[in-house]
Amino acid sequence: MMSQVELYTFCAVILLGMGMTGLILNQHIIRKIIALNIMGIGIFMLLISTAGVHSGAIDPVPHAMVLTGIVVAVAGSALALNLAARLKDMTEQADD
Amino acid sequence: MPIDSLLDHLLVFGILLFAASALLVSKLFSAIVLFISLGLIVSLVWIRLGAVDVAIAEAAIGAGVTGVMLLAAWKRLR
Amino acid sequence: MFKTDDVSAKPAHVFYKALIMVSMLAVTLSLLWVVLPAEVHSNAVAQKITQNMAQSGVLNPVTAVLLNFRSYDTLLEIVVLLVVAIACMPMHRGTVHTHEPVITSSSVHSLVALLVPLITLVAGYMLWVGAFAPGGAFQAGALLASCGLLIILSRKFTFEFHTLTARICLVMGLTIFVGVGIMSQQSGLFLQYPVESAAGLILFIESAATLSIAATLLVCYLALAQANVRSNAPSAIQPMMQPAKVEQEK
């Protein structure tokens, strides 16, 4: 029987592996972004799973780190999707 | 098995299931919807782990904003 | 590995796919083998934070870390958003028009009319409550952005990217953060708020940051969604869809 920390650590590492595999194997940009975000969720889970191990104070530093990480991930995804959209417009124009 | 532990196992199972199907499903639109749902389940996990701030941010930004942008991109790249 | 030549999906060779899957499985298992038995640190930093909470100006430890103990990280996080906002803004002077509102049904309209003030209120509450309980600028900013999105979708809408107002909205959060950081230097240390006014300064920074975050998210969305409205306003959208002419002539 796994403890809570072990269980979520396990889940985090599997998510990370899944995300990396998806990033390598998928060709479509949207799928790559989803894979990157799943990788990110895995890493965030790794950070948060240990924040409350010790009885008493919950460590807020990993929480703050994950909050920052979520915002950075959204920013990166938004930029990637924008570039892909611009690239598509340009490709269509070249085809015309 | 205590109820808390059961809940944890269910959540982990759900997360892995949704993540795998978001990566494997053949229709792109379904992949996006599955990813958004994954974000919502993950925010439940954050609440379970005592990170309510992160849970709100995950639901609003991680699932919400990313989801909206993915859908907008899906519509445009189609 | 990261080929993006074509936006459409290309099936990879089956053997190659299987090989990658097996090796990634091996990688994941070895990660598990190392990470699972690893010991977890003692909670030294959390204790330090509990001891110093009284001087942080807020009661929510996460907000204290984000806007006082490690406020430099948050400052740079807003810089990340600014980078993306600048990058996403269309190259050429351009306006996004939606001549036909996306939401047309009148019942949905009345729902929107109800939701917009409600969400704004919740966003404001989220911002304020961040000092005591879960919440804060980023969550409030996302809510505010969703509010803006509802307005955009429900009416005829014109948005000019390259106006001074738009740019000021985007940089306001960062400017105020940097300004407070420089002004509040005690004994020459950057971002050191005086203990007695820390609460007020944090709320001030967060309010400005909320607006900028919402503006950034909206700009990213609008730049992404502009093709959806292209057919509605061909004359206005056309110039920004063209690649830089000047560059091609050279």
Add this chain to the structure above:
Amino acid sequence: MTEVLPVEGFNFGPILIAQQPFSALPWVVMLPLIAALLCFTLYNIKAQRVISLLLGIGQMLLTVWLASIIAEDAASSVVHQLGGWPAPLGIVLTLNGFSALLLVMAAVIGFAITVYSCRYFTSSEQERKFWPLFWLLLVALNGIFISSDIFNLYVMLEILGLSAVSLVAIQAQRGALQAALQYLLVGLCGSLLYLFGVALLYRTYGVLDINLLSKVVIAEPVSQLALTVITLGLLLKTALFPLHFWLPSAHSNAPAPVSAALSGLVIKGSFYLLFVFWFKILSPAATFAGATFLGVLGAIAIVWGSVKAFNTPRLKLVVAYSTVAQLGYLFVLFPLFFGRPDLAMGAVAYFIVAHACAKAAMFMAAGSIQKAAGHDDIARMSGIASKMPLSIFIFAIAGASLIGLPPTGGFIAKWLMLTSAIESQQWWWVLVMLAGGLLAAAYLFRILNLAFTSGQDVPSEPLKNGPRERLWGPLILVTITIFIGFNAMWVLELLNAGTGVFALQPTDGLMTELANGSVNTAPSKEGL
């Protein structure tokens, strides 16, 4: 709030308190940030140019002043506690000789690129977007050089990566956008791997500060895994063979000032981090076998990059492949740190500076040629030297530095590398370094040879000579390249001011590890 806070469980030693003059340290980040805010708010190219030139000079003065303080007071590094919170609680900025040298380098090259860019762009839309993004790039670079918090470094890496991608994407052409998208995905994957390493380290040791972490890390599976994933992530960003696949297209498709910044500065940011992780933070987990593996990859990169550069038809692509090759040298130096760390340290720092100056100048000269000729097809460049003597002169001097000919900075760098290889009794790297010099000579003389022969068979096209003033930028860099070829001691002395707390101590730990087969975990290091 500024008193020393001991932490239970660790023997962290005293934490230095910022002294009065060093309240200037955050300005290294704030000055470019303010410049970026001004440039974006005004959004007018004339105002942006004036602001950039003025603040560029200001940044140079600031960094040179900080470097002179470091050089005078060689005792230890400079510390600034942000918000008044000491290390395990808050974020601390530190400055040592090495980072001061890199700051000066970034400021000077940044200024040269600023001068060049004032007269480069033909489209005002591009230029308006260029300035704020360029300043944000400098924010991230300076931030990386002075930050001493591994999570803060993650945020800095993201700013660096995203602004670099955005700068490539301002070239609104299909190839550039494709390259930018690939660069972005690689960069995001690299920073996530880095973040994974940070998560592992925080989970295990509970601190994020570099100095505290370096004292509690021991050689165990977790720290070695963290070093592996961080190395992998940063190698993706630094583009070491075989992870260089994205670099040639991104660096050659960007506008010339952006290419100069990417090849000269951005890659050095992630390399610096890699270096800090290997030889300072995680030095107990670093192994000679791992360093040799990186060295071998570096050697392959030198050969592969040079061969590709020789066979490439486009001028900017040659320069980009040359970056792939030159980065190899930096990794060849990794195993030498286990022999004579003092010599290897000097060689790394000198090579970074020499390569940054030469490569930035070379890209700007190539950009000038491309603008004037309307193409960058090498086959059609015969006789170009008579039409653009200044650009070709800059290109040639920068090339001499890349090959390692005297009297350039590149010569001193090569010489330091050779000495450190021989002194470390790892003479086989000497062969790689010499072969690399010959290969660089081959691909550069191919271009220069063509440029100086008058092309009878090829109809020479009329050249639209661009504004001459922009070449002041690369001329500054070429002058510096020659200057540091004559004044090596000046650079090395600044470096030695910082090596006391930087490279030597961790490698001392490494040597005990090598000698005893066990790890010395006693926090015996002085200073920080």
